[in-house]
Amino acid sequence: MTPVANLNAGGPGVPESMGKGDARVTARQLPVTLISGFLGSGKTTLLEHILKSKDHGLRIAVIVNDMSSINIDAALIQQHTVSQSKEKLIQLQNGCICCTLRGDLLEELVRLARTDAVQYVVIESTGISEPMQVAETFTTEFSAAMLEQGGAAGLEGSAILQEVTDMGGLHKVARLDTTVSVLDAFNIFHNFSTSEFLSDRYGSENIIPEDERTITDLMVDQIEFADVIIVNKIDLVDAPTKSRILSLVRNLNPSARVIEAKYSKVDVQHIINTDLFSFEKAVTGAGWLRSLHELTQREIGGKAVMAPKPETEEYGISSFVYRARKPFHPKRLFNLIHDKFVVLQNAGNADDESQAEDDSDTDSVMDTDLTEEATDSPISSDIDMEDNLDQKDFAREIDPAEILKNKKASLAFRGLLRSKGFFWLATRSNQHGEWSQAGAILTLQGGGPWFASIDRDSWPEDRDVVRAIEADFSGKWGDRRIELVMIGEDLDQEAISDVLDKALLTAPEMRRWERVMGNKNYTVEQAEDTLCQIFEDGFEEWGTIVTEDESEGDHNNHRH
């Protein structure tokens, strides 16, 4: 790395104190801008633009994955510094596949922070990384967890990890200032209508087998997480498409600064030293999801509905919240979604063995004598027989091309680009399900417990939080409910609500559900077993409930 002359005194990188006598103490926090974006979206073009720009007046160190891709001329090197690092996919214990910064990058950041040579760092992350996971690298918890698992994960540079942990985490020496996502305007809508996995597009040599992420999911992550979104290659789309894109991006991330660009030419002041990044904001989920709690009453289609404050309803992009205080019938939900979405279950927690066990468990439940509740009246009388599917149908595989066709042909779902929230399944009365759909891919997995199903002693202590929880309670079943935010183009709210309503328990089924849940002779397990016999449930097991404490820092577990 080349130290550079002409220090710009007084910039953000100037150390407050260099911790005399102890090389490990570093008082300054080196500000960092993290650039994400799909391959070919214009990240390298942006880096070159930043390096050439005189507007920031800073000496910047750029950390890239592939040095050959950046066209660095001698003049740029003189003013700045470029180093290379590789990100590496590792599997964390919680099953999450994280594209994280390797030890050598940590080392590089610590080293840069200790010198006066640079005042700012820009990291170009690979096209396949989720910015949230790179951002997590800047937390104390991450350094500690990585240190513990360093050996197993094959992580190099554990000496520096130890040092970073001792210092209290990377954030003591480096500060994430801004996260930027570069979007390729030409491809954005295409990326919403594909069922491709990353490995389909980028090949198995670049993507490890455990990586089950899809193109659409990754793009949505990159949009929803960013402080600044650069809609690049705007020259390649016509004016109406540009308006649709900007409207979609604003709906997906209302709090981001959205900038249109050609060849990534943006005012660098908008992406350097903005102080926009907040880890707290990032972990509480996408802006539009937070807006669940900032609802306004609006009139849509002649009906008064609660919906998030719309950023725009222009250009046909809009959003609304689907809500229900009844659970889904598992099989009817499955019938509704299985041929219109590629349904991924327990993403990142793939455990085929436990699934095999679960299957045998289900069989044994079916073989045992029905419990008292289940036998005291004919089960089928409450169920619409037309909806009955064989157990094996839950495992029916449909060609993704057919799924895409079906989704396009579905009045309810054809315009749906993104939906997210939580749901209540009749057979899983103590745990909420997490729903996240992006384009053709719908990911379903188990979340935390319903607060109504746990002792108040186990609730968070913070009064405001308790008040918020209580505000979600309604009637006998507490906070059990369905809340799904839908974002899309020319959304037919009535059609969506109608098909989802039809997947809920009917009134007689609900009475039956309530009888089982109200039966004091049942343990929790017996009640669930009984419900499983009444309402066929072939979805994969959700596994044990993750409590709020355990899931801290787990970006997938946005409860509110």
Ligand SMILES: Nc1nc2c(ncn2[C@@H]2O[C@H](COP(=O)(O)OP(=O)(O)OP(=O)(O)O)[C@@H](O)[C@H]2O)c(=O)[nH]1
């Ligand atoms: N038409 C057009 N082309 C652009 C624009 N921005 C970048 N490009 C071109 O798109 C191609 C990819 O740009 P890069 O900057 O290399 O993209 P990247 O995101 O760094 O790509 P990877 O390094 O592969 O991840 C290059 O040929 C650029 O010249 C733009 O705004 N309009």
